[in-house]
Amino acid sequence: MDGTVKTGSRTIYELAVPGSDPEATLKKVFAHWLEEKKLDAILVPAISKTGAVTRSLVSAPEKIMATAPLLPAMGINGAGIIAEIAPDPGAKSKIGVLLRPCELRAVVELVKLQQVSLDGIVLVGIDCPGTYKTAQFLQIAEGASDFNNNFIRNQDAYTSDSRLRHACQLCEFPAPLVFDIMFGFLGMNPDEELLVITAGEKGAVLLAPTFPVPLEPRQDEPAARVEFINKLRRAREEAIRTQIRELDERLLGAENVVRYFADCLNCHNCMKVCPVCYCRECFFESDALNRNQDEFVRFSRSKGMVRMPSGTLLFHITRMNHMMTSCVQCGICEDSCPVSIGLSVLFKKVSRNAQNAFGYLSGRALEEPLPLTTFREDEFTTIGEG
Amino acid sequence: MAYEPKIIGFLCNWCTYAGADLAGTSRLQYPPNMRPIRVMCSGAVDSVYILRALLEGADGVFIGGCHPGDCHYVSGNYKTRRRMVLFNSIMESLGLDTDRVLLRWISAAEGKRFADTVTEFTEKLRQKGPSPFKTLWEV
Ligand code: SF4
Ligand code: SF4
Ligand code: FES
Numbered sequence: 001m002d003g004t005v006k007t008g009s010r011t012i013y014e015l016a017v018p019g020s021d022p023e024a025t026l027k028k029v030f031a032h033w034l035e036e037k038k039l040d041a042i043l044v045p046a047i048s049k050t051g052a053v054t055r056s057l058v059s060a061p062e063k064i065m066a067t068a069p070l071l072p073a074m075g076i077n078g079a080g081i082i083a084e085i086a087p088d089p090g091a092k093s094k095i096g097v098l099l100r101p102c103e104l105r106a107v108v109e110l111v112k113l114q115q116v117s118l119d120g121i122v123l124v125g126i127d128c129p130g131t132y133k134t135a136q137f138l139q140i141a142e143g144a145s146d147f148n149n150n151f152i153r154n155q156d157a158y159t160s161d162s163r164l165r166h167a168c169q170l171c172e173f174p175a176p177l178v179f180d181i182m183f184g185f186l187g188m189n190p191d192e193e194l195l196v197i198t199a200g201e202k203g204a205v206l207l208a209p210t211f212p213v214p215l216e217p218r219q220d221e222p223a224a225r226v227e228f229i230n231k232l233r234r235a236r237e238e239a240i241r242t243q244i245r246e247l248d249e250r251l252l253g254a255e256n257v258v259r260y261f262a263d264c265l266n267c268h269n270c271m272k273v274c275p276v277c278y279c280r281e282c283f284f285e286s287d288a289l290n291r292n293q294d295e296f297v298r299f300s301r302s303k304g305m306v307r308m309p310s311g312t313l314l315f316h317i318t319r320m321n322h323m324m325t326s327c328v329q330c331g332i333c334e335d336s337c338p339v340s341i342g343l344s345v346l347f348k349k350v351s352r353n354a355q356n357a358f359g360y361l362s363g364r365a366l367e368e369p370l371p372l373t374t375f376r377e378d379e380f381t382t383i384g385e386g
Numbered sequence: 387m388a389y390e391p392k393i394i395g396f397l398c399n400w401c402t403y404a405g406a407d408l409a410g411t412s413r414l415q416y417p418p419n420m421r422p423i424r425v426m427c428s429g430a431v432d433s434v435y436i437l438r439a440l441l442e443g444a445d446g447v448f449i450g451g452c453h454p455g456d457c458h459y460v461s462g463n464y465k466t467r468r469r470m471v472l473f474n475s476i477m478e479s480l481g482l483d484t485d486r487v488l489l490r491w492i493s494a495a496e497g498k499r500f501a502d503t504v505t506e507f508t509e510k511l512r513q514k515g516p517s518p519f520k521t522l523w524e525v
Contacts (some may be wrong), residue, residue, distance in 0.1 A: 051396050248481070251480065251481065252481025253481045253484060254522060256518055256521065258522050258525055259479050302442060305523045306523050306524060307523060307524045313441055314434065314523050316523075317476065317480070318437055321432075321433035321437075321473060321476060325472065349479055350475075350479040353475050353479045354476060357475045358472075377454065377465065380468070380470075380471055381454075383467050384470075384489050386455070386490070
């Protein structure tokens with residue numbers, strides 16, 4: 001296992017922000033890494049001239065200007081891209097990947113699920129107070145100038161902005177947990193300074209011997225930042241409690257559960273966009289559960305009438321059993337559901353409970369084994385007895 | 387017709403299945419409500435099989451495995467145990483009945499424990515009444 005992250009070896013710096021332009025400062029840093037061959041390429045969000053809100057894998061330093069590191073829009077969870085780039089160990093090149101906290105957490109889960117190798121990957125984290133769906137972003141940002149920088153300047157708006165993606169409004173991890181290097185701005189004045197934290201060698205080598213922007217070592221993270229993050233988390237916890245209370249009124253019990261998923265099209269979008277759903281071929285897309293015509297008649301006779309397409313609820317509850325211990329609650333499933341089934345708050349509840357049952361938190365640490373791949377002989381000893 | 391619970395049983399080949407056999411050869415009486423399915427290890431019972439049975443009309447699902455420490459594949463049943471914890475957590479989060487799924491360790495020598503378990507589980511499901519999914523066609 002790649003031991004990139006050792007909490008003990010974190011080093012903290014303050015990064016100057018020339019021209020009071022935090023986004024340009026980040027671009028300068030990224031371009032420098034490419035110029036100095038510290039990285040062969042870097043994955044950064046970008047918005048194209050045609051209006052495509054997406055990510056880009058940049059290898060030419062001069063192309064960094066066309067990216068948007070602070071773009072507050074998210075169409076997919078970037079961990080899936082890392083699985084596409086780096087499924088196998090032994091890469092000779094080095095790619096930096098700029099990812100949000102929920103994306104980093106999903107990468108950590110994918111490493112444990114042996115779907116990603118961090119050998120040639122440098123995890124570059126960034127604070128994230130929330131994101132918009134891409135279409136929403138285009139609408140809001142239309143005609144606005146300096147939108148991305150303003151988004152990280154107006155930090156009072158984060159708890160009241162109901163246009164943020166649903167999952168983001170319920171996100172309690174606005175700061176990266178696992179990374180090689182990260183950039184922070186929460187609770188700070190990003191026109192004057194950004195925070196840089198390195199965790200281990202892989203991150204540290206990016207800062208030496210030369211760096212394009214003045215860096216000042218610090219003892220700790222700024223107190224204002226810690227306080228801001230705590231405040232944001234408290235507000236989000238409050239929102240989570242309220243929404244789970246409302247959810248329970250609609251969800252609990254067999255009839256309600258059936259109704260909750262009643263509109264499901266069985267399109268499996270939620271599974272396909274899930275960053276941690278890792279099977280190369282999903283059981284539910286295999287022939288395993290197929291019935292032939294005669295079997296459908298028998299199936300129908302079991303209750304006199306049956307729902308078609310069949311097996312939607314079976315798909316959902318089984319998927320929960322397979323994925324909830326690794327779910328990072330990024331909510332991309334809900335954003336991708338054509339019939340708006342409330343998966344974000346549902347999975348917030350179900351995955352939290354599931355992870356709590358094992359004292360596990362998805363994406364917290366590479367060293368923490370997946371709950372279903374490990375066990376202790378002296379745990380849960382009442383199960384199976386009696 | 388009076389309600390009689392329908393139970394789907396997944397029995398580990400190396401222990402509970404043999405225990406069921408022993409119950410039979412020892413002529414122990416127990417209710418005929420369980421349809422046994424032989425599996426190679428309790429660890430082979432994915433949640434999809436439990437759920438499919440429940441959603442498609444079973445009133446209960448029974449899983450029988452080797453006692454901790456005795457799994458033929460060393461640790462299959464320890465993993466079954468963790469999966470049961472996860473399964474129950476998810477069912478509880480959804481407000482669904484966790485009493486309709488029973489996991490029990492029953493060795494090849496425990497014919498009586500097998501018969502008692504089926505008797506007890508059948509009785510419990512008789513008292514609970516039919517599974518709500520039995521009549522929900524829109525599942
Ligand atoms: S879920 Fe959290 S980390 Fe992910 S995009 Fe939303 S606010 Fe950012
Ligand atoms: S994306 Fe929505 S409609 Fe499609 S399978 Fe998932 S819940 Fe059902
Ligand atoms: S072999 Fe019986 S539980 Fe694993």
